[in-house]
Amino acid sequence: MDKNRVLITGGSRGIGKGLCDAFLSDGYEVLATCRDASQMSSKDKNLIYESLDISNPISLEQFKSVVDDFKPSVLINNAGITKDNLFLRMSDEEWTDVLNTNLTGTFRVTKLVAKLMLKAKWGRIINISSISGIMGNAGQTNYSASKAGMDGFTRSLAKELGARNITVNSISPGFIETDMTKGLIDENLIKKIPLGRAGQVSDIASIALFLASEKANYITGQTLVVDGGLFMK
Numbered sequence: 001m002d003k004n005r006v007l008i009t010g011g012s013r014g015i016g017k018g019l020c021d022a023f024l025s026d027g028y029e030v031l032a033t034c035r036d037a038s039q040m041s042s043k044d045k046n047l048i049y050e051s052l053d054i055s056n057p058i059s060l061e062q063f064k065s066v067v068d069d070f071k072p073s074v075l076i077n078n079a080g081i082t083k084d085n086l087f088l089r090m091s092d093e094e095w096t097d098v099l100n101t102n103l104t105g106t107f108r109v110t111k112l113v114a115k116l117m118l119k120a121k122w123g124r125i126i127n128i129s130s131i132s133g134i135m136g137n138a139g140q141t142n143y144s145a146s147k148a149g150m151d152g153f154t155r156s157l158a159k160e161l162g163a164r165n166i167t168v169n170s171i172s173p174g175f176i177e178t179d180m181t182k183g184l185i186d187e188n189l190i191k192k193i194p195l196g197r198a199g200q201v202s203d204i205a206s207i208a209l210f211l212a213s214e215k216a217n218y219i220t221g222q223t224l225v226v227d228g229g230l231f232m233k
C-alpha cells in the first residue's frame, strides 16, 4: 500500500478544506468528498473531488468502487453537521439527521476503508469529533451524543485493528473559525480560552498530519483535544 494516499470526507469547506491543503503540501495524493463534487474544481492533479453523502447508504454503495481504486492509507472522517435546538424542542428529525451523518456516516465510511487497510496491514484512521462531546454544550444534545459516540468508536476500533498496524485516533477541536461556527465566536467566548483566540483550520491540520505520520506510530485509541485550553480535565 502507498502510504501517502488520504481520503478526507467533507473536503469542500472549513476544516476539511484546510486538511486537503495541508496533506497536498506534504506530498499526499488527496481524495476529497462532499455532497456535490460538481461544484468543486481542482487545479492540482494530486487532489480529486468525488460526490458522497455519508448519511445516504446508496451514495456510499456507489462510492465503494472509488475507494477500492484509490486505496487510501489514511482516512479522515471529517464531514459533519449541526442541527442545534434546546432538548425539549429538538425534533426526532434533528436528532436522527445529526446522528446519521456524524456517527453512522463515520461507521459506514470506515467500513469501506478498513477492509483495504486490513489487507495492507497498515493504516491511519482519524476521526474529527468535538469538545462538545466531552464537555457538553446546551442546545447540542444531538451533536454532543454523536461526537462522544465517535470517541467511543475510536477506542473500540483501535482495540480491534491495532494488531494489524492500523491506528485509530480522534481529534477533538474547540471553536475553529469556519462556516459551522459563524456567529458563535464572540468576545465572551474568547475570554474563556486560555490561548486568547479562536482556532484556525491549520491548528487541526497540523495535528492530523502528525497522527498520519510515522512519528505517531505508537499512538492509538486517543482523543487529542485541540481547543486553546478551553477544556481541561
Ligand SMILES: NC(=O)c1ccc[n+]([C@@H]2O[C@H](COP(=O)([O-])OP(=O)(O)OC[C@H]3O[C@@H](n4cnc5c(N)ncnc54)[C@H](OP(=O)(O)O)[C@@H]3O)[C@@H](O)[C@H]2O)c1
Pocket (backbone or CB within 6 Å): 009, 010, 011, 012, 013, 014, 015, 016, 033, 034, 035, 036, 052, 053, 054, 055, 077, 078, 079, 080, 081, 101, 128, 129, 130, 131, 172, 173, 174, 175, 176, 177, 178, 179, 180, 181
Ligand atoms: N468548526 C468548529 O469549530 C468545529 C469544532 C469541533 C468539531 N468540528 C467538526 O469538524 C468537522 C468539520 O467542521 P467544519 O467547521 O469545517 O464544518 P463546515 O465548514 O460546515 O463543513 C462541513 C463539511 O462537511 C461536509 N458534509 C456535511 N454533511 C455531509 C454529508 N452528509 N455527506 C458528506 N459531506 C458532508 C460539507 O460538505 P458539503 O456541504 O459541501 O456537502 C463540508 O465539507 C465536523 O465534523 C465538525 O463537527 C468543527
